Every structure is written in structure tokens, then in C-alpha cells.
Amino acid sequence: MALAQEDIDQIQLLIKKTLSEMPETLNANVRYELDLRERTIRVEEELKHQRELMVEGFKQMDKRFEQVDKRFEQMQVETTKRFEQLTSRIDHFMVWSFATTLTVGGIVIATIKFL
DSSP: OOHHHHHHHHHHHHOOOOOOOOHHHHHHHHHHHOOHHHHHHHHHHHHHHHHHHHHHHHHHHHHHHHHHHHHHHHHHHHHHHHHHHHHHHHHHHHHHHHHHHHHHHHHHHHHHOHH
């Protein structure tokens, strides 16, 4: 079964057509891959930038926590001082109250004995 010249010509045309289209498809694939690589690089750069922003934010949060800790310690010191002052005042009140009660009791007893 020999091929006719027309069949051979048609096969040659198909091969030429396919070969002429191949570089375009290869070129398109290469362009697509380059685009993907560029996008990947841009995404990686953006992720790096986001990571840097997050690290900076965490540093600022740590500073803020340190400030809050200092304020809390100051509040504890102030509260302790106030509590000590209140305790001292209550102690003085109790001493004065006891002394006043004894004095009044002594005066009442002395008055009763003289009458």
C-alpha cells in the first residue's frame, strides 16, 4: 500500500504546521512559567514583609507588657503603703478607744465610791 503524492504532501503540510505552532506553544509555556515565577517571588517578598511587620508588632507588644508590668508593680507598692497607713490608723484608734474607755470607767468608779 503505497502512499499517493497527495497524501505525502498533506502529511508534510501537517508536520510543517505543527512544527511552526510548537515554538509558540513552547514560548507561551515559557512565558507562563516566568509569570508564575515572578508571582511566586512577589508573594515570597510580601510574606517576608508581613513577617517583618509581625515581628515588629510583637516587639511593640512586649514593650507594652513591660510598661503594664511596671505600672502593676507601682500599684502594688502604693496599695501596700496605703494598707500599712490604714493599719496604723486603726491601731491608733484602738489604743485611743481603749484608753478613753478605761479613763471613763475609772472616773465612773471613782465617782461612785465618793458618793
